[in-house]
Amino acid sequence: MLALVSGAAAANEQAPGARVRRERAVTVARTPAEPLPVVHVSGDTPTVFLFNSPIQKRTLSFDASRLRVLDAGERSFIVQPVAHLGDGERQEIGVFFADGQQPARAAFVLMIHSAEVDSRIDVQRPEPPNTACQPTAHAPTPKPEDFVLLGYVDAQGVTASSRKGKRVMMQGLNLDEFVAYRGTGWILADMRIVNGTTHPAWTPREATFVGRDGVSLRARLVTENSGAILPGKDGRILAVVDVPKTSSDLVFTLEVRGNGDRRLTIPDVRFPEPVAEEAP
Numbered sequence: 001m002l003a004l005v006s007g008a009a010a011a012n013e014q015a016p017g018a019r020v021r022r023e024r025a026v027t028v029a030r031t032p033a034e035p036l037p038v039v040h041v042s043g044d045t046p047t048v049f050l051f052n053s054p055i056q057k058r059t060l061s062f063d064a065s066r067l068r069v070l071d072a073g074e075r076s077f078i079v080q081p082v083a084h085l086g087d088g089e090r091q092e093i094g095v096f097f098a099d100g101q102q103p104a105r106a107a108f109v110l111m112i113h114s115a116e117v118d119s120r121i122d123v124q125r126p127e128p129p130n131t132a133c134q135p136t137a138h139a140p141t142p143k144p145e146d147f148v149l150l151g152y153v154d155a156q157g158v159t160a161s162s163r164k165g166k167r168v169m170m171q172g173l174n175l176d177e178f179v180a181y182r183g184t185g186w187i188l189a190d191m192r193i194v195n196g197t198t199h200p201a202w203t204p205r206e207a208t209f210v211g212r213d214g215v216s217l218r219a220r221l222v223t224e225n226s227g228a229i230l231p232g233k234d235g236r237i238l239a240v241v242d243v244p245k246t247s248s249d250l251v252f253t254l255e256v257r258g259n260g261d262r263r264l265t266i267p268d269v270r271f272p273e274p275v276a277e278e279a280p
Contacts, residue, residue: 019040019042019045019113019114019115019116019117020115020116020117021045021116021117021118021119022040022116022117022118022119022120023118023119023120023121023122024118024120024121024122025121025122025123025124026039026108026121026122026123026124027123027124027125027126028103028106028107028123028124028125028126029103029107030102030103030126031103036092036107036108036109037108037109038108038109038110038111039108039109039110039111039118039121040110040111040112040113040116040117040118041079041080041081041085041110041111041112041117041118042080042081042112042117043080043081043082043083043084043085045080045117045119046070046078046079046080046119047078047079047080047110047117047118047119047120047121048076048077048078048119048120048121049076049077049078049079049108049121049123050075050076050120050121050122050123051075051076051097051106051123051125052075052122052123052124052125053075053097053098053099053125054074054075054097054098054099055074055075055077055095055096055097055098055106056095056096056097056098057072057073057074057077057095059095059096060072060077060093060094060095061093061094061095062079062091062092062093062094063091064082065082066081066082066083066085066089066091067079067080067081067082067091067093067110068080068081068082074098077095079093079110081110081112084112085110085111085112086112087112088111089111089112090109090110090111091109091110091111092107092108092109092110093107093108093110094106094107094108095107097125103125103126106123106125108121152183152184152185152186153183153184158181158182158183159181159182159271159272159273159274160179160180160181160182160272161179161180161270161271161272162177162178162179162180163178170263170264170265171199171262171263171264172195172196172198172199172202172262173193173194173195173196173199173202173262173263173264174193174194174196174264175191175192175193175194175264175266176191176192176193176194176234177191177192178190178191178192178266178269179191180269180270180271180272181271182250182271182272182273182274184245184274185242185243185244185245186240186241186242186243187209187240187241187243187250187252187271188238188239188240189207189209189219189238189239189240189254189266189269190236190238191236191237191238191239191256191266192234192235192236192237193229193234193235193237193256193264194229194233194234195229195230195231195232195233195234195235196231196232197231197232198231199231199262200231200260201228201229201230201231202228202229202258202259202260202262203227203228203229203258203259204221204223204229204235204237204256204257204258205221205257205258205259206218206219206221206256206257207219207221207237207239207254207255207256207257208254208255208257209239209241209252209253209254209269210252210253210254210255211250211251211252212251217241217243217252218241219239219240219241220239220240220241221237221238221239221256222237222238222239222240223235223236223237223238224236224237224238228259237256239254239256245274246273247273247274248273249270249271249272249273250270250271251268251269251270251271252269252271253265253266253267253268253269254266254269
């Protein structure tokens with residue numbers, strides 16, 4: 001009996017030098033300023049990531065020479081180092097959520113730990129702040145390959161047009177610079193707005209594209225720097241909206257509204273037609 005008990009106890013002990021397997025929850029970074037969650041991996045133990053929101057598995061980005069994804073689904077993926085990661089080596093892996101809400105991308109830092117390995121990670125996504133009418137701070141910047149994986153750029157590329165502002169004040173606001181971009185299923189207005197020296201601080205709140213047919217498209221508003229544009233200062237603002245694919249120019253009137261019922265209206269904003277595909 002004593003021999004049987006001793007044998008069972010020995011079987012349950014961790015083998016010398018083996019890493020302790022952990023199952024734990026991590027929270028996705030809400031802003032670029034927050035550090036990415038660190039996950040401990042091992043070449044002999046797959047690590048499973050389980051998400052509480054659907055992901056776009058085709059947007060997984062990682063260094064394939066150092067990591068391999070064994071499987072990916074609607075709410076999960078399994079990853080394992082291809083070879084032993086060096087001491088202190090940090091490998092990033094990321095994926096976009098399917099709904100496009102903030103935070104839009106989940107990213108993690110993978111590294112070796114001498115004593116433990118994460119066999120399962122329950123990924124928790126923080127609730128977005130209650131800022132329905134507020135511009136978002138600059139979102140985590142996707143890598144170049146993410147634009148292709150997400151389908152924002154295809155063989156037709158991106159077209160653009162630009163113009164300088166006419167230095168005509170409207171309610172104390174002036175358009176200084178403007179660039180219109182058009183990609184696959186989206187348009188984006190990149191503008192720099194100057195606030196007059198004799199006017200109060202101004203915070204952009206929302207933007208709308210109005211077509212020649214009167215149809216209004218509510219845009220997503222992103223500011224380069226959070227906070228108001230102070231008197232005599234300028235601020236960079238991006239307005240982006242999804243649009244159906246067409247083979248002709250798109251022309252809109254863009255209206256940017258902010259606090260104090262102050263607004264800037266930009267007429268005849270032209271998004272050039274996509275580049276024609278070459279015949280095979």
